[in-house]
Every structure is written in C-alpha cells, then in structure tokens.
Amino acid sequence: MAPWGQTGFQDANSPLMEQLIFFHDHSMFILIIIMTLVMYMTTLLATNKFSCLLISESQKIETIWTIIPSIILLFLALPSLRLLYLLDETNNPLLTIKVIGHQWYWSYEYSDFINIEFDSYMTPTQDLIMGNYRLLETDHHLIVPVKTNTRMIISSADVIHSWTIPSLGVKVDAVPGRLNQLMIFPLRPGLFYGQCSEICGANHSFMPITLEVINMKTFTNWLSKSNPLCP
Structure with a gap:
C-alpha cells in the first residue's frame, strides 16, 4: 500500500462510517476554501503599496468578517449535530x-x-499463519451476520478499555460498573480489525479485536454448532 493510502480512512463498512467520511470531506473542502482565501488576502496585502495610517476602524468590514465566519460555522455545526445523533441511534x-x-x-x-x-x-506471533496480521489476529473472532442491526453492550471488569472498529466508525469506552451501547450494521462480509484505544496498562497494545462478518445462513450454522440447544 502506498504511503498516501496509509494516511487515509479505512474503507467504510457501515452507513455510519460512510457518513463520517462524508463529513470529513465536507469539512476539508470548507477548510481549503478558507485557507485559499486567507493566503490570497495575505499576498494581496503584502504586495499592495496603498496604505493609510489615519484609518483606525471600519464598521462595515468588521461586520462582514464577523458574519461570514458565523455562516461557515453553521455549515459545519449542522451536519456535525446530525451525525452525532445518528451515532447514538438504536433501531x-x-x-x-x-x-x-x-x-x-x-x-x-x-x-x-x-x-x-x-x-x-x-494470537502469539509464533502461532500466526500466512495472511494473518501481527498484533491484530485473535484466537476467537467476534462473529456477526452481514446487513443486520447488531447492538453491542460494552463494559469492563477492571479498568477503562475502549472497543474500536475503525472500518465501522465505532469507538466506545468500556467503563467498569457502566453499560455503554452502540449499533453496528456491517455492509459486506470479511475480517475487520480493531484495538483497544484506551491506555489500560502494560499490555494495552496486545488486546486486539477481530470482527468476522458472514452471511446469515453461515451465521445460523455457526450458532447451531456453538450451541446444540439452538434449532
């Protein structure tokens, strides 16, 4: 993978992550416009030979450069609030x-x-097989069906951890004595990786998450094999 690809987002595998990437692109577009305008005005002021030392105020220009940033903030705040409520939605x-x-x-x-x-x-390094990712592979995968609303209830038995899957756009703290919840809706099958994103001790870097998304028929077969009481 090229260095440029490593600095970007992972491919989205949920509607929430798609919305997060869209909001990021929307914010970057506005930021580029602002930076371009500021650089243009800076260059213009630096190369302009006209000046007047007697001007101490201009209410018109002060009004303009107060209103325009407020409008820009609205273009950022409204999509951000919408996305914030979508992330907490459970259906x-x-x-x-x-x-x-x-x-x-x-x-x-x-x-x-x-x-x-x-x-x-x-999975220890010496037990990895060809195709496994070091420090990301686990001995047991979390298995969920594709295109299914799945609720995750997250807590901790000792210190604060953080359950994170970047490709799904989810990151929730696991707090002792508290239940946090999130919804995932994987769009395609495959293996997706994450890691604890809260500094939780000496082996913080060695508690990865491996999510395996499979179709519903394979999931029901897995349930039957895992529990003989399942029909």
Whole structure:
C-alpha cells in the first residue's frame, strides 16, 4: 500500500462510517476554501503599496468578517449535530452481544442465546499463519451476520478499555460498573480489525479485536454448532 493510502480512512463498512467520511470531506473542502482565501488576502496585502495610517476602524468590514465566519460555522455545526445523533441511534436490534474488557483480552457473550460466550486473546506471533496480521489476529473472532442491526453492550471488569472498529466508525469506552451501547450494521462480509484505544496498562497494545462478518445462513450454522440447544 502506498504511503498516501496509509494516511487515509479505512474503507467504510457501515452507513455510519460512510457518513463520517462524508463529513470529513465536507469539512476539508470548507477548510481549503478558507485557507485559499486567507493566503490570497495575505499576498494581496503584502504586495499592495496603498496604505493609510489615519484609518483606525471600519464598521462595515468588521461586520462582514464577523458574519461570514458565523455562516461557515453553521455549515459545519449542522451536519456535525446530525451525525452525532445518528451515532447514538438504536433501531430494533436483531442481535445483542455483550462485550467485556479485561486486562488484557476481550470476552463476548451472545445474550440472545444460551451458553454462547468466549474469551478472545491475541494470537502469539509464533502461532500466526500466512495472511494473518501481527498484533491484530485473535484466537476467537467476534462473529456477526452481514446487513443486520447488531447492538453491542460494552463494559469492563477492571479498568477503562475502549472497543474500536475503525472500518465501522465505532469507538466506545468500556467503563467498569457502566453499560455503554452502540449499533453496528456491517455492509459486506470479511475480517475487520480493531484495538483497544484506551491506555489500560502494560499490555494495552496486545488486546486486539477481530470482527468476522458472514452471511446469515453461515451465521445460523455457526450458532447451531456453538450451541446444540439452538434449532
């Protein structure tokens, strides 16, 4: 991958991440216009030979350079507020998964089913196979169906952690004694990686998240194999 590609966002795999990328591009477009205008005015003032030392105020220009930034802030604030409410929205989840952060691993519990819970540890470097990512692969993947509203209920058993999947545009703190929730809606199957984004101790860098998104038929087959009580 080229260095330029490494500095950008991951490919969006949820409607929320698509909206976040759109808002980023929208903000950058406005920022480029402002920077271009400021550079043009600076160059113009530096090269202009006309000056008047007797001018101490101009109410008209002061009014203009107060109103225009206010309008620009509205173009940034309104989409930002809309996106903020979208990130907190929860709509009819079909699946609920409880996520608990530990020092230094994650445990998952499928609350809608019986006896489907497991711990997820980072795969040691010596156990990696071809195609695995170092420090990102786990021994057990979190498995969710594609194009399904999935609610994640997140907490911690010891210190503050942070459950993060960049390609889904989600990042929520796991706080001891508190339940935080988020919604994910993966748009395509595949493996997607994240890491704890809160400094939680000596092995903070070694508690990755591996999300495996599969189709609904494969997901139901996995449920049947994981729990014989499932139909």
